[in-house]
Amino acid sequence: MSSTPVSPLHLAVALDGTGWHPASWREPVARPRELFTAGYWAGLVAEAEHGLLDLVTIEDGLGPQSSHFLDPDDRTDQVRGRLDAVLIASRVAPLTRNIGLVPTAVVTHTEPFHLSKAIATLDYVSTGRAGVRVQITARPNEAAHFGRRTIARIEHYETPVVADLFDEAADHVEVVRRLWDSWEDDAEIRDAGTGRFIDRDKLHHIDFEGRHFRVKGPSITPRPPQGQPLVTALAHATVPYRLVARAADIGYVTPHDTDQARAIVAEIRAEQESAGRAADPLHVFGDLVVFLDDDPGEAAARRDRLDTLAGEEYTSDARIFTGTPAQLADLLQEFQSAGLTGFRLRPAVAGHDLPAITRGLVPELQRRDAFRRAYEADTLRGLLGLSRPANRYAAV
């Protein structure tokens, strides 16, 4: 057995309404009436920043939440409705200083031109802390909200229909990224002598033509502070692993044990190599749903209580952890040894499990020299050890 020196891990928190357990809104700490206010989100992100976390992600969707695989439900006993995640991120950006802001954006029905300038603007507003989590949707009801196309009904995610949606997502990301580079950093010259505000030789048409769409460019928004804000994606299978390997800076994956973690990391690294990106830094974060209490029995009891309220046992694509901060720290370090570079924790109850992460787990990891004691960079790329990339269009 090889012993590896402790290397710091990265921590993200995934924010979704009052938490990931469908009955989380019924907990006394949940504040469900405030879900649609800026103050609610500012409070959660401030708490995450208090814990020195790398970033928060914010869930989103182009239709109401649903307990069904593909179709809407008619439930009234769970949170339904949400605000646009990019705008939530932007609303809290001026109130925070160091934490990364990574809203979810659906790329299936939306315009890459709009998304590119929105995330670039989030990067300006946060002075270099923006990213995006791209997501596809195969839901027929969401397609009907746009009425521009129908998507063939799927029974599961391993189908050509989904592969095609991911192919489109890859094109979308490519356009978003090219548009971020479509202005060189020093394009604005303000040369009073010639009267020129920009050097137009440093602005570039991107001339993207793919199977799904074409986009001319350049962006209307200059290159953002980070050059390339972060692109991230959740992935459960080979097709999305390929998207992560080719186009993302962080992939979120859902191993349930270290063997799975090792296998997923190996698959992503292999895809990265075949995409010719082996040298590029790519983080692979493990997703975990967490119920955290100082007493392991209390965490389990809380989970049981919420399951009872929900009327069914909570299940998830990600492993569900129930226990103490120290037990979670053990598990994260074990997963880290299998090749994960960080974790995206999904608090079961935002009002309870987020503070348990920032005030319980984080100090525990700090004691083990496994997590930062202060923010060491003022951009999200900096926090993740990613350098500011050269512009693909700049003459060398």
Place this chain on the structure above:
Amino acid sequence: MSKPLKQIHLAAHFPGVNNTTVWSDPRAGSHIEFSSFAHFARTAERAKFDFLFLAEGLRLREQGGRIYDLDVVGRPDTFTVLAALAAVTEHLGLTGTINSTFNEPYEVARQFASLDHLSDGRAAWNVVTSWDAFTGENFRRGGFLPQEERYSRAKEFLATAHELFDSWQGDEILADQAGGAFLRDAKAGAFVHEGRHFDIHGRFNVPRSPQGRPVIFQAGDSDEGREFAASSADAIFSRYATLDEGRAFYTDVKSRLARYGRRADQLLILPAASFVLGDTDAEAEEIARDVRRQQVSGATAIKHLEFVWNRDLSSYDPDGPLPDIDPDPGEHHIARGRAQVRMYRDPLATAREWRERAAANNWSIRDLVIETGNRQNFVGSAETIAETIDTYVQADASDGFILVPHITPGGLDAFADRVVPLLQERGVFRTEYEGTTLRDHLGLAHPDDVRDERAAS
């Protein structure tokens, strides 16, 4: 008996992507850093303005096949910067120009409803239309819209967005933690829209926002545009800021309201207006002349002439006489991605008139462009400007103005410090915000109240 004084509405237009913005001034800051937007918004709020206004252009302008480089180039995403501004202001309305051609109703309605929630009821939407394939090249849907269909699509777009806003009534969320009901009604947000341009159905996923719907602005000037505004806008962003033109426009548009069962105070007329403030009227005139020369460099003057001539005039000397050659009467191909092109409907006549005026006054090309274009609307001491604005509003040339400073971000500071107090002394401008939402500032009813009023009558 004299009629009571009208209260003036004031707004601040972030200096934009056109030649009225003087980027060469040493005081000119960034047009893209958030700190500039925050400074500008805080100044507007300190002055108790009704709202901040952002324009939009979805493709960089080109001239002669190349990106136009003489004006400010580049701007942020409208929604994203407005959401951030909601964090650094408390009362100021946040008005964004959003195109109805290169967007879909579900997405835009989500964004405006979200912005309204995140700003506690301060969102407004300036609905504009565009149809050109040039801008369409930036979008997967392309530039597919024939010009004659733009209002038809815009109307249906807005009506559809309203159906989405109205798909939640506002009382659906119970969030009863003890009883276990989050929603009162499983059908919250249900909508069906079947129309010529949009055929969509499902559930809108943003609950009703504080204002019910964002305040709706309209900016079109054609007969069709005025009718659109009379039927469905809360305010018009107009370009008639002089006394006579303003009164004519005001009378025309307000007279169209009765047809739609609306009162005159349900549609505000707010022209864009530039200004130059000095210690004295004479000093202001002098500064204004300097500003116009800064706004129109020799290179800018040539480019401006090219709009009219529809030809490459780069070989002409801006300090020399106007071209002898006539404008190319063919289809306009020189300038793309800007609205001014439409302003010269008879280029041959314009060229003839300009040559005559230049010859009579011994003007160069640059002199001519300076003299014929962009004279600031309000030039004078603080007293003069306050009096002029008040006079115009009381004479029904407008209900107020959307001020367009020429310097970013400090161009509004002196107006806030010196003109606003005089308007307050006159009793025609608020000294404190009286309400919390933009509808409150503009004196517009909440859509639910309008609905109740109609139901009761």
